Amino acid sequence: MINRYLGEEEDSESSRESRSRALLAKLQEQVKARERQSTSNTADEDDEEQRKRKREEPETEGVQSENERKTDLTDEVASSAKKKKKQKKSSTENESVNTGDKASDNEKSVEIPETSESVLEESKKTEESVDPQISQEPKAEDGSSQTTFHILGGFEEKTVQKVKRVLPQWLAQPDVIQRDIKNNLIPISEVPGICLTLLKKLEANGIQSFFPVQAEVIPAILESVSSGLLLGPGGYRPRDICVSAPTGSGKTLAFVIPVVQVLSKRVVCEVRVLAVLPTKELAQQVSKVFSTYTEGTSLKVVMITGQKSFAAEQTALSEIRGGVSHSLADIVVATPGRLVDHINKNSNFSLQHLRFLIIDEADRMIDGMHQSWLTQVTKAVYRNPGDTQTSVFRRILPGPITVASLSPPQIPLQKLLFSATLTQNPEKLQLLDLHQPRLFSSTHSGTETSTQSQEAFNFPQGLAEYYVPCTLSKKPLIILHFLLRLKFSPALCFTNSREAAHRLYLLVKLFGGVEVAEFSSKLNPSERQKTLKDFEQGKIPLLISTDAAARGIDINGVKCVINYDAPQYIRTYIHRVGRTARAGKAGSAFTFLLEVQEKCFLQMVRDAGSPGIQRHFVKPQALRSMETHYEQTLAELGCTVFFQIKAKYT
Numbered sequence: 001m002i003n004r005y006l007g008e009e010e011d012s013e014s015s016r017e018s019r020s021r022a023l024l025a026k027l028q029e030q031v032k033a034r035e036r037q038s039t040s041n042t043a044d045e046d047d048e049e050q051r052k053r054k055r056e057e058p059e060t061e062g063v064q065s066e067n068e069r070k071t072d073l074t075d076e077v078a079s080s081a082k083k084k085k086k087q088k089k090s091s092t093e094n095e096s097v098n099t100g101d102k103a104s105d106n107e108k109s110v111e112i113p114e115t116s117e118s119v120l121e122e123s124k125k126t127e128e129s130v131d132p133q134i135s136q137e138p139k140a141e142d143g144s145s146q147t148t149f150h151i152l153g154g155f156e157e158k159t160v161q162k163v164k165r166v167l168p169q170w171l172a173q174p175d176v177i178q179r180d181i182k183n184n185l186i187p188i189s190e191v192p193g194i195c196l197t198l199l200k201k202l203e204a205n206g207i208q209s210f211f212p213v214q215a216e217v218i219p220a221i222l223e224s225v226s227s228g229l230l231l232g233p234g235g236y237r238p239r240d241i242c243v244s245a246p247t248g249s250g251k252t253l254a255f256v257i258p259v260v261q262v263l264s265k266r267v268v269c270e271v272r273v274l275a276v277l278p279t280k281e282l283a284q285q286v287s288k289v290f291s292t293y294t295e296g297t298s299l300k301v302v303m304i305t306g307q308k309s310f311a312a313e314q315t316a317l318s319e320i321r322g323g324v325s326h327s328l329a330d331i332v333v334a335t336p337g338r339l340v341d342h343i344n345k346n347s348n349f350s351l352q353h354l355r356f357l358i359i360d361e362a363d364r365m366i367d368g369m370h371q372s373w374l375t376q377v378t379k380a381v382y383r384n385p386g387d388t389q390t391s392v393f394r395r396i397l398p399g400p401i402t403v404a405s406l407s408p409p410q411i412p413l414q415k416l417l418f419s420a421t422l423t424q425n426p427e428k429l430q431l432l433d434l435h436q437p438r439l440f441s442s443t444h445s446g447t448e449t450s451t452q453s454q455e456a457f458n459f460p461q462g463l464a465e466y467y468v469p470c471t472l473s474k475k476p477l478i479i480l481h482f483l484l485r486l487k488f489s490p491a492l493c494f495t496n497s498r499e500a501a502h503r504l505y506l507l508v509k510l511f512g513g514v515e516v517a518e519f520s521s522k523l524n525p526s527e528r529q530k531t532l533k534d535f536e537q538g539k540i541p542l543l544i545s546t547d548a549a550a551r552g553i554d555i556n557g558v559k560c561v562i563n564y565d566a567p568q569y570i571r572t573y574i575h576r577v578g579r580t581a582r583a584g585k586a587g588s589a590f591t592f593l594l595e596v597q598e599k600c601f602l603q604m605v606r607d608a609g610s611p612g613i614q615r616h617f618v619k620p621q622a623l624r625s626m627e628t629h630y631e632q633t634l635a636e637l638g639c640t641v642f643f644q645i646k647a648k649y650t
């Protein structure tokens with residue numbers, strides 16, 4: 001029932017009452033008028049009207065508009081109502097003979113809803129027999145609406161069909177990358193297009209064969225620059241490239257090798273490659289790989305991550321010669337924040353010659369798009385200072401391809417995206433404004449997984465996944481059991497917060513018997529670097545970390561990953577466990593689960609396409625011998641924390 005809007009009067013009790021009375025009086029007046037009218041109408045007039053209508057009907061048949069049909073139906077409803085009313089009237093007349101013709105106003109007002117209901121019922125029947133879409137509102141003979149209420153509902157409950165996910169073709173049918181690294185190694189000399197100098201460098205760095213992702217992606221990037229740096233194939237803009245391959249599958253070399261090969265032919269030093277990464281550690285790692293393969297050439301790699309002062313980075317990026325700024329960098333490796341700072345505050349930092357924009361850990365970078373770093377980069381790339389407006393190779397922000405949009409050839413900007421958990425959400429990918437993207441993926445989502453609500457990813461082939469059922473109080477003991485008894489080291493242990501990492505670090509340190517370090521944003525960049533180095537060199541068998549070390553960090557020889565706190569998101573899980581079983585090697589990942597976490601967590605991992613996570617139960621007897629010492633350590637820890645807090649605040 002929809003209440004009528006009756007103006008903006010005050011909604012007091014008295015005003016509502018007076019409105020009801022006014023409405024009642026109006027309705028009574030209408031009833032009287034209708035009664036008068038119906039008695040004055042003779043039966044002959046009705047017949048005449050019906051005959052007229054019959055004469056008109058054949059003319060309009062077949063060309064009736066929907067409105068006309070509605071009118072006809074309304075007339076039918078009205079006439080049937082009229083007939084009913086006549087019957088009613090005659091019965092009322094009969095009654096009035098018995099009771100005397102002195103029916104009170106109240107009695108008459110009772111008749112109104114009866115009449116309206118019967119009319120509505122009649123109208124409903126009529127509606128059922130015709131198109132249900134034509135909604136009727138019974139009308140009085142004077143054309144005014146008899147009722148202002150619409151009856152809603154009456155729909156039958158239907159089971160809703162599950163919506164099938166439909167992906168754009170480029171996402172649904174990617175170029176497939178083999179997941180099994182060991183059995184799909186391709187000798188480096190068999191991959192076409194790589195120059196002799198680079199082949200020698202690869203060999204010198206112990207690379208004899210390419211991993212599947214490298215064997216697929218390197219030729220694809222080289223092909224897109226087959227016409228040189230300044231033009232795409234056939235003079236057109238080259239396709240952007242997206243790569244989704246498991247952790248540790250060698251994605252870094254897949255972009256470093258072709259980019260270095262292409263730049264080796266450049267004459268003037270300009271920023272032509274920009275690699276953007278989410279953290280300083282990752283930027284440093286990628287910068288190191290670029291430096292390895294540009295060594296001995298004139299190519300310059302500069303890192304801008306905030307590790308050095310802004311002025312020092314400015315000096316590394318450009319110099320003024322003869323009053324003109326000259327770039328000192330060919331390849332810039334940056335974190336988004338510092339990059340935006342240089343675009344806005346460093347007038348000598350130019351991206352006008354940028355050819356490749358590499359976005360590593362792309363899904364994470366999309367999530368960080370609120371920083372609008374990509375918009376700033378795009379603006380900087382297509383910023384045309386006055387003097388280059390006339391240049392043949394001036395850059396214009398590309399729009400849709402039409403005949404009118406044919407423009408002079410210009411340096412194309414090609415985006416290269418890499419991630420182990422690249423999103424398949426087209427809405428998110430749209431933020432990157434990709435040009436005819438080409439996807440290389442080891443997850444073929446176009447088939448069996450396409451209807452799943454959760455995205456599926458690929459896990460490294462050599463990874464063995466386990467979950468360890470435990471209670472909150474036994475978690476630290478199990479870590480100690482793993483390290484001291486089972487000799488699971490080097491082990492990288494993840495907690496969900498800085499505080500948890502610090503607490504566990506203190507506890508293990510106090511317990512003794514194992515060298516331990518912590519890694520989190522609490523440490524400054526140089527401390528973090530040293531910690532990672534010590535861990536990699538085997539000086540520290542247990543590193544307790546927050547998610548700061550979960551993504552991209554390539555630490556050689558991590559045998560075991562321990563999720564001390566279960567990760568909340570599947571992407572976090574995939575990146576954490578991906579710190580082991582890298583480059584085709586074997587590794588194990590253990591996730592500690594409280595009873596309440598088990599069901600949801602195991603479901604999440606299975607849905608993500610995990611080949612299988614096994615139960616690893618630690619028997620209480622196995623921990624018993626450590627319990628007394630553990631209790632003492634806990635008491636000691638209480639004192640240590642107390643003195644630490646006291647020292648901090650005094």
Ligand SMILES: Nc1ncnc2c1ncn2[C@@H]1O[C@H](COP(=O)(O)OP(=O)(O)OP(=O)(O)O)[C@@H](O)[C@H]1O
Pocket residue numbers: 206207208209210211214245246247248249250251252253419420551552553554578582583
């Ligand atoms: N062709 C190769 N032969 C031998 N080792 C390789 C080869 N390619 C890469 N590697 C090594 O494999 C390890 C993992 O490579 P990389 O860091 O590029 O993986 P990734 O796919 O980027 O991983 P993540 O997704 O975790 O960032 C590195 O230590 C690297 O040196």
